[in-house]
Amino acid sequence: MAIRDRLSGNEAIAYAMRQINPDVVAAFPITPSTEVPQYFSQFVANGEVDTEFVAVESEHSAMSACIGASAAGARTMTATSSQGLALMWEMLYIAASMRLPIVMAVINRALSGPINIHNDHSDSMGARDSGWIQIYCENNQEAYDSLIQAIRIAEHKDVRLPVMVCYDGFITSHAVENIELLEDEVVRNFIGEYNPEYYLLNEQNPISMGPLDLPPYYFEHKRQQAEAMRNAKKVVLEVADEFAKISGRKYGLFETYKLDDAEVAIVVMNSTAGTAKAVVDEYRSKGYKVGLLKPRLFRPFPVEEIVGALKHLKAIAVMDKTDSFNAAGGPLFTEVTSALYGRADGIKVINYIYGLGGRDVKTDDIAKIYDRLLDIVKTGNVGEVYNYIGVRE
Structure with missing residues (x-):
């Protein structure tokens, strides 16, 4: 049964993260995304989630911590905006090339300079070819729904790529709108348990991640990454069909x-x-x-x-x-x-x-x-x- 509420976009994203209950969230505050980890940290402090919340010294470190956690087999999430996303630039490519299903809310804000804290799409569009799947959202309801679906998309065996869920800073992030939320149990049944096939802490199947990749193999690995991105389109539609059954809200490409x-x-x-x-x-x-x-x-x-x-x-x-x-x-x-x-x-x-x-x-x-x-x-x-x-x- 749907739960009707009035939430800002950032509150809705943090609420979805609470329902997802990720293993690790690493984040650093930056306007207008600051509220997302702030609200979520309250859920951590209140014992409403089992998440290990990692407060770091920069956005570069936030994505680095997410990469380490995801490589170790943890379901991992974060949020950022603007200069924060730009500071992650190097690590965005590493997360995608290592095929790590990290999910990140990107609260769109103009990218300096000059310094500006308001909305445009220069941050996420600047990262459009970093290898991340990108989903864009018109309003709070779409942002909430898309974040939940993003977990399934990122972790799908034919995809295994990180996902950005993008929505407009201040316009969507801080505006309060009516919203229909799913029940906690429905969300958790929808996303399921995270059981990665390959991860660093699996002693039964030891692997290396991020090794030197010279000309004999680099091209093939990039081709595999591109094929995973092609696969994502079909998976997005499959996940949307399943989400429609539990929510009544249908999303397409x-x-x-x-x-x-x-x-x-x-x-x-x-x-x-x-x-x-x-x-x-x-x-x-x-x-x-x-x-x-x-x-x-x-x-x-x-x-x-x-x-x-x-x-x-x-x-x-x-x-x-x-x-x-x-x-x-x-x-x-x-x-x-x-x-x-x-x-x-x-x-x-x-x-x-x-x-x-x-x-x-x-x-x-x-x-x-x-x-x-x-x-x-x-x-x-x-x-x-x-x-x-x-x-x-």
Whole structure:
């Protein structure tokens, strides 16, 4: 039976961690993720979990401790943001290459400099090719649900990769929303016991981890890692199907909103998708065929499925809450256009960078983007592909 409550995103994540009851959590505080280990440490102090909580001196040490714990066979979790994720950079690659199923909540915050504590996606997008699975969440409910599913995805025998569950700092992390929680026993039955096949403390099957890997084998190990990432897409859907049975909430690789008969659409992630849905409803009421696609799984990127959802459109705007500084477009834009290339070449696609450093994106801003798309369809004139919205220039 669902438990109805009102929680912030960070409270919901900490609550899910309590229900998961990981063996080890190693963390270092950084805004706006600080509340996650803070709330969870209270569960530890109160004896509500059996977790070994490791308070470390930096985020680099936090991920290092997680790697050591996971390599030893422990179910391991952490949380971070922004500069904290950047300080983990070296260790992110090591965790992924060692095939360690660590689950980390990433509370998205702008990456310095200049110093900024507010939300954009520069932190997790900067780590997009580190080998971690990445799941993005629109609201508190999705963050809670995704963290629970992430355990199953990461630990699956065909995957064995770490997972980031990303949600917007302050917008989602600190905003209180109504939420439906699962009962503790239901969560624990869903995730099951963690019984790794290979780990350092298994004296019956001694192994080494992180050894020197020279040209005769390194390439093959990276190919295996890439294959595990390909496998993750199928596992994400399988886990989502099982989660729907216990929760009534169904998740896919992405969410579509009034897209089936749309002529134009916006592709956007996380909390801004909620704002965009309101604009879709307004334009639909006026007779315009507009829609929305909200990616949930960014790594691995579901190329075939996204093309299938978008291929009937005439024009698309992809919105990025970070800039790639490549003079060509943001990371989500380059992924979408790469997916469409050779599969749906007739669609006109433009990019908008928005919301950097926490700049508000309003319904009026999104309405301007839909107006631009409708004009592209009417005139056939695409104009500038690489655009900014909401910036003074």
